[in-house]
Amino acid sequence: MATTTEIPATLNKDEILRYSRHLIMPEVGMEGQQKLKAASVLCIGTGGLGSPLALYLAAAGVGTLGLVDFDVVDYTNLQRQIIHSTADVGRKKLDSAADKLKGINPFLNLRTFDTRLSSANALELFRQFDIVADGTDNFPTRYLVNDACVLTGKPNVYGSIFRFEGQASVFATKDGPCYRCLYPEPPPPGLVPSCAEGGVLGILPGLVGVMQATEVIKLILGIGDPLIGRLLLVDALGMKFRELKLRKNPDCPVCGTHPTVTKLIDYNEFCGIRGEEKPVSSGVPEIQVEELKRRLDAKEDLFVLDVREPHEYQICNLGGYLIPLNDLPKRVNELDSSKEIVVHCKMGGRSAKAVAFLQQAGFSKVHNLAGGILAWSDRVDPKVPKY
Amino acid sequence: MSKILIPTPLRQYVGKQASVEVTGATVAEAMSALLEQHPDLRKHLYTEEGKLRAFVNVYVNDEDIRYLQKEATELKAGDQISIVPSIAGGAVGL
Numbered sequence: 001m002a003t004t005t006e007i008p009a010t011l012n013k014d015e016i017l018r019y020s021r022h023l024i025m026p027e028v029g030m031e032g033q034q035k036l037k038a039a040s041v042l043c044i045g046t047g048g049l050g051s052p053l054a055l056y057l058a059a060a061g062v063g064t065l066g067l068v069d070f071d072v073v074d075y076t077n078l079q080r081q082i083i084h085s086t087a088d089v090g091r092k093k094l095d096s097a098a099d100k101l102k103g104i105n106p107f108l109n110l111r112t113f114d115t116r117l118s119s120a121n122a123l124e125l126f127r128q129f130d131i132v133a134d135g136t137d138n139f140p141t142r143y144l145v146n147d148a149c150v151l152t153g154k155p156n157v158y159g160s161i162f163r164f165e166g167q168a169s170v171f172a173t174k175d176g177p178c179y180r181c182l183y184p185e186p187p188p189p190g191l192v193p194s195c196a197e198g199g200v201l202g203i204l205p206g207l208v209g210v211m212q213a214t215e216v217i218k219l220i221l222g223i224g225d226p227l228i229g230r231l232l233l234v235d236a237l238g239m240k241f242r243e244l245k246l247r248k249n250p251d252c253p254v255c256g257t258h259p260t261v262t263k264l265i266d267y268n269e270f271c272g273i274r275g276e277e278k279p280v281s282s283g284v285p286e287i288q289v290e291e292l293k294r295r296l297d298a299k300e301d302l303f304v305l306d307v308r309e310p311h312e313y314q315i316c317n318l319g320g321y322l323i324p325l326n327d328l329p330k331r332v333n334e335l336d337s338s339k340e341i342v343v344h345c346k347m348g349g350r351s352a353k354a355v356a357f358l359q360q361a362g363f364s365k366v367h368n369l370a371g372g373i374l375a376w377s378d379r380v381d382p383k384v385p386k387y
Numbered sequence: 388m389s390k391i392l393i394p395t396p397l398r399q400y401v402g403k404q405a406s407v408e409v410t411g412a413t414v415a416e417a418m419s420a421l422l423e424q425h426p427d428l429r430k431h432l433y434t435e436e437g438k439l440r441a442f443v444n445v446y447v448n449d450e451d452i453r454y455l456q457k458e459a460t461e462l463k464a465g466d467q468i469s470i471v472p473s474i475a476g477g478a479v480g481l
Contacts, residue, residue, distance in 0.1 A: 139473070160474050162395060162396065162474040163395050165395050182444065182473075183441070183442050183444070183473040185441035185442060186442060186473070187440070187442040187472075187473060231471070238405075244449050244450075244451070244469065244471065245449050246451070247451065247454050249453075
């Protein structure tokens, strides 16, 4: 596999000892280890998927790793982003990752890019590496990475996760399909509010991220059967692995025989996101948490409706009446339209939809609690746990 | 009978089942039977014009129906239909 580095990748005595368990396998050997050292891999994202990916590639002796991440370590990341530790909360993810990666392998040539990947920088960045591993968490970036990989001729080692399931494949090789061959169009944003279906089993990005690392190493070494033209589906709960065939679409706008996408586009626009996503609550009557507190303390006759899920209610609640958003249409008769109703959820998104629905159903005295129970915790009662 | 495997994001619309058994000689018939049993699914899988949404792929066993006979693909007993939506971590397609 062609590499971008010119320097011959010889191994010194320390490296030979370090990688001995690779070297004694004929499938790797000195030649393979030198290929690893000569290779350069760009990891987009140092989060859930990026953590195990980068850790294993560094350990394996990949010579040059590029990391792209603009984000800062958050407390809630620690449940799954194992490259970061508690002491790193608040630090730039790149700095945190760099410490751990160099700690594992001081021979690593680490290049960090403290930037948001965009159409303005992707092509130039990708040209400097042999392989790109996509560990991102949003659709616009997925399409950007895919298109930039096809346009620069770099394989895209893909992994994605959701709750208990994952997908892995290798896109954008010369004869193989690209991401757009599988999914020509992204889903429209806001089809499901981001806070309603959230959550991910902490181990899942570990499982899928290491699969990505495995595929990267196989591509570099030229051994095994890579996931080109294959979509691996992982069901962690059932511990079942299935495979679906992926074909290169001859009509693919990016990698087909007559491509129409020959340069990078505005991916936010492609995914239907126009600037700041317009909150659903525009036009929906709102009430602030301070106002709600004041009125509850004054014992006003307010009905508080909580549209979150039962397991969220168990984490924390305001004593509201629980009807999960999806059940609202069939349980609306449990509500009294003559009463003033304040609807809340975790952050205000689902409750805004609930208010809109209730208004259409003829309820005129409904308000959305702006910012949800999180805002209540922030500004009214810090004893309410955030999640 | 064919089994339709339901991806996680859609299970809430089929009473939390991971798969649904349906009868149908073709994919179209099987999907129709699925939607009859679980009408809430329709808007997540199909557009207003009745076309399968572009970010959802349907497979019969391990083949994408786009490369078979699309919704006219014939089914034999024991075939598994998979609905495979695009996922991207924090963001959800469905």
